[in-house]
Amino acid sequence: MSAVTDAGEFAGALADRPAERGADWGAFTVTHEPATFNRPWSNRFYWVMMLPAIILLACISLYPFFWLIYMSLHSVGEMGQIEGWNDFRNYTRLINDKEFLNGWWLLIKYSAMCMVLEVIIGVFLAVVLNGSRFEKVLVTLFLMPMMMAPVIAGTVWYFLYNGTFGWYHWLFQSLGILDAKSILGDPSTAMFGIVLVDVWQWTPLITLITLAGLKRVPQDQAEANLVDGAGPVKNFLQITLPNLYPFLLIAILLRFMDNFRFIDAILVLTGGGPADATKILPVYLFDVTFSFFKLDRGSAIAFTLLLVTIILGLLLVRVFEDPSQKRAATAAGA
Amino acid sequence: MASREIVQYRSPLRTAYGIFAVVFLAAYLIWSLLPLFIMFVSSIKDLLEAFQLPAVGDWGNAIPTFFNFTPTFAHYENLFVRENFGVYLQNSLIAAAGSAAISVVLGAMTAYGLSRLEFRFKKDLFFWIISTRMAPVVAVIVPLWAIFRGLDLVGTLPGLIIAYTTFNLPFAIWILKGFFDNVPYAIEEAAMCDGCTRLQALREILPLVAPGVGAFLVLCILFAWNDYLFASIIGSGGAKTLPAATRGLVQPQNIQWGSIMAAGVVTTVPMMFLGLLIRRYLVAGLTMGAVRE
Numbered sequence: 001m002s003a004v005t006d007a008g009e010f011a012g013a014l015a016d017r018p019a020e021r022g023a024d025w026g027a028f029t030v031t032h033e034p035a036t037f038n039r040p041w042s043n044r045f046y047w048v049m050m051l052p053a054i055i056l057l058a059c060i061s062l063y064p065f066f067w068l069i070y071m072s073l074h075s076v077g078e079m080g081q082i083e084g085w086n087d088f089r090n091y092t093r094l095i096n097d098k099e100f101l102n103g104w105w106l107l108i109k110y111s112a113m114c115m116v117l118e119v120i121i122g123v124f125l126a127v128v129l130n131g132s133r134f135e136k137v138l139v140t141l142f143l144m145p146m147m148m149a150p151v152i153a154g155t156v157w158y159f160l161y162n163g164t165f166g167w168y169h170w171l172f173q174s175l176g177i178l179d180a181k182s183i184l185g186d187p188s189t190a191m192f193g194i195v196l197v198d199v200w201q202w203t204p205l206i207t208l209i210t211l212a213g214l215k216r217v218p219q220d221q222a223e224a225n226l227v228d229g230a231g232p233v234k235n236f237l238q239i240t241l242p243n244l245y246p247f248l249l250i251a252i253l254l255r256f257m258d259n260f261r262f263i264d265a266i267l268v269l270t271g272g273g274p275a276d277a278t279k280i281l282p283v284y285l286f287d288v289t290f291s292f293f294k295l296d297r298g299s300a301i302a303f304t305l306l307l308v309t310i311i312l313g314l315l316l317v318r319v320f321e322d323p324s325q326k327r328a329a330t331a332a333g334a
Numbered sequence: 335m336a337s338r339e340i341v342q343y344r345s346p347l348r349t350a351y352g353i354f355a356v357v358f359l360a361a362y363l364i365w366s367l368l369p370l371f372i373m374f375v376s377s378i379k380d381l382l383e384a385f386q387l388p389a390v391g392d393w394g395n396a397i398p399t400f401f402n403f404t405p406t407f408a409h410y411e412n413l414f415v416r417e418n419f420g421v422y423l424q425n426s427l428i429a430a431a432g433s434a435a436i437s438v439v440l441g442a443m444t445a446y447g448l449s450r451l452e453f454r455f456k457k458d459l460f461f462w463i464i465s466t467r468m469a470p471v472v473a474v475i476v477p478l479w480a481i482f483r484g485l486d487l488v489g490t491l492p493g494l495i496i497a498y499t500t501f502n503l504p505f506a507i508w509i510l511k512g513f514f515d516n517v518p519y520a521i522e523e524a525a526m527c528d529g530c531t532r533l534q535a536l537r538e539i540l541p542l543v544a545p546g547v548g549a550f551l552v553l554c555i556l557f558a559w560n561d562y563l564f565a566s567i568i569g570s571g572g573a574k575t576l577p578a579a580t581r582g583l584v585q586p587q588n589i590q591w592g593s594i595m596a597a598g599v600v601t602t603v604p605m606m607f608l609g610l611l612i613r614r615y616l617v618a619g620l621t622m623g624a625v626r627e
Contacts, residue, residue, distance in 0.1 A: 043451055043453075045532045045533075046446075046447035046450055046451040047447065047451075049443040049444065049446055049447040050443065050444045050447035050448065050451075052440050052443065052444075053440035053441060053443060053444035053503060053507060054444065054459075056440060056499070056503065057463070057466060057503055057504065060478075060496060060499060060500045060503075061462075061466040061469075061474075061500060061504075062462075063481075064474065064477035064478050064481060065477070067477040067480065067481060068473075068476060068477040071476075071477060071480065076480075079483060080479070080480035080481075080483050080484065121362075124358075125358075125359075125362060128355045128358055128359060129359070132355065132359070138359060138363065140610065140613060141363060141366070141367065142362070142363075142366050143609060143613075143616065144366070144367065144370060144606055144609075145366060145369070145370065146609070146620075147556070147602065147605045147606045147608070147609040148370075148560070148602045148605070148606075149559070149560035149561075149562060149576075149577045149601055149602070149605070150560065150562065151560075151562035151577045151578075151580070151581055152577060152580060152598045152601050152602055153369075155580060155581065155584060155594060155598060156369050156370075156372070156373045156595070156598055157369065158584070159372075159373075159376070159591060159594070159595070160369060160372065164385075164387075165384070165385040165386075165387055167372055167387070167400075170387050170388070170390065170396075173390045173391075174390055174391045174392075174393065200365070200366070200369065204366070205620055208616070208617050208620070209617065209621060209625050212617055212625050212626065213625070247625060250621060250624045250625060251621075254620075254621060254622070254624075257468050260470045261468070261469075261470045261471055262471070263472060263563070264562040264563060264577075267562075268581060268584065282470055282472040282473075285472050285473065285476075286472050286563075289472075289475075289476050289479075290479075290567060295476065295480060298476050299476055299477065302472070302473035302476045302477075303473075305470055305472070305473045306469055306470070306473045309465070309468055309469055309470055309473075310465050310468075310469075312468070313461070313464060313465045313468045314461070316464075316468070317460075317461055317464060319624075320622075320624050
């Protein structure tokens with residue numbers, strides 16, 4: 001909706017026609033002019049409203065961003081003091097940095113594993129839940145893990161995974177999936193350990209989004225398909241899934257970004273170990289910057305991470321703003 | 335729902351699906367709530383009782399062993415008497431509420447302007463705002479820490495409030511803009527025709543957006559409360575919050591599991607209630623307004 005109206009022009013037009021002043025307008029007679037006509041509507045009001053937040057946001061996001069680039073091009077001391085230009089060494093060193101490349105690989109692996117499990121379980125859960133008798137209560141109960149601080153979730157699972165008194169360790173051993181080794185202590189299982197925590201906490205989000213999508217699947221299409229002889233499975237694949245697509249896309253992109261954003265649980269669970277098996281890029285960045293206080297190299301890594309996130313963000317915004325998908329996703333929204 | 339009207343014949347397959355659905359939902363419910371339940375129960379267990387486990391494969395003894403304890407609130411007492419958790423709770427409250435208040439007030443003003451005004455670089459402004467929100471905290475924290483060190487803001491509550499505002503303000507702007515978009519401009523126009531000024535016209539529509547603004551205020555509190563990275567780096571020293579303090583209890587030697595679980599309960603329970611309170615807005619909030627229920 002546009003705020004630009006032609007009221008100002010209207011007032012101006014009226015003022016330009018002196019002949020009509022004092023004219024008989026039928027119902028009443030205009031005997032004297034108004035003291036002033038309405039001023040043309042200016043947009044200054046809106047700018048005044050917007051300015052404080054924009055200035056504040058520039059101070060806390062734009063300025064640090066440029067500071068980050070500046071730091072990544074210089075040698076920086078432990079306390080953040082600039083020690084001089086160093087010919088892009090921070091960046092050129094990254095190319096041979098095994099941990100850096102490994103960090104990206106692990107980040108992709110971690111995100112992909114989380115995503116596949118969460119989408120499969122989440123969509124399945126939503127389909128089973130949809131229209132069931134206790135839908136409302138169950139969804140509310142399923143939401144509970146999401147309200148937890150990720151670092152607390154990590155701490156609780158650290159306790160559950162513990163090799164000597166953790167209940168989940170006992171459970172997995174009793175089920176015969178795990179031998180005597182501890183889940184987080186072994187490089188081959190540690191990744192599954194952190195993926196499981198993410199799946200536990202964030203699958204409900206996928207379920208919620210999918211449920212919202214399922215409510216908007218056009219029932220006439222589904223009915224027509226059923227009349228045409230499709231079974232429930234065929235109906236799901238042919239009608240429900242294509243209609244769910246924009247919702248799933250949003251869910252997947254959001255989860256991807258959050259996997260980049262949150263490392264709280266991993267820091268508690270493994271801290272990147274054992275033998276760097278879970279040192280995904282953000283964890284490595286955290287290590288470089290706040291364990292070894294190499295702020296210059298940290299800045300360079302952070303810059304690469306930000307760049308990838310911005311590209312993902314562009315994708316997300318495109319999905320948000322795509323008219324067909326926007327209509328699908330927000331139709332009937334309050 | 336329309337699908338209910340489709341005649342469904344009872345077939346063995348359908349019955350099997352029904353049973354399967356119930357089993358699956360029950361299994362997921364247990365999987366989802368068990369860690370929370372164990373956290374609650376462990377927080378009122380004595381230290382030795384919390385360490386009891388049945389032998390591997392001994393399924394029959396699992397439940398008796400788990401419930402074999404006498405409830406004690408010693409861990410909660412320990413937290414608040416010896417561990418200063420009262421202070422941390424207060425820090426958490428101030429930091430979360432402060433940043434949420436700043437974000438929502440400034441965010442609502444900006445969102446209103448953005449919703450009513452068309453200008454040239456609006457799309458770019460928008461993208462900047464959302465990418466600020468999407469930026470990984472680990473990457474943002476590097477320059478922020480360097481800058482805050484120079485300003486002596488590390489380890490102070492104002493520093494933490496500003497840090498939280500980096501993700502709460504763009505969130506508030508983005509999501510409230512969608513809210514203002516849904517309020518017809520005609521209402522303000524009508525108010526202004528009645529002689530209201532711009533500000534008074536804005537006041538006319540405030541009751542319409544108030545529930546949403548309130549809900550997203552709560553959501554901002556939730557995001558800030560649950561943060562750990564900013565709290566551990568920017569807040570380290572003078573402004574320890576609950577998640578950071580809980581993490582601090584985990585030490586290589588002498589891990590006080592009872593107290594840690596109690597701290598987890600103290601940190602989690604208020605947020606669960608807040609989550610229930612704004613249940614209706616949760617999906618919109620967690621998907622940046624892209625999906626509404």
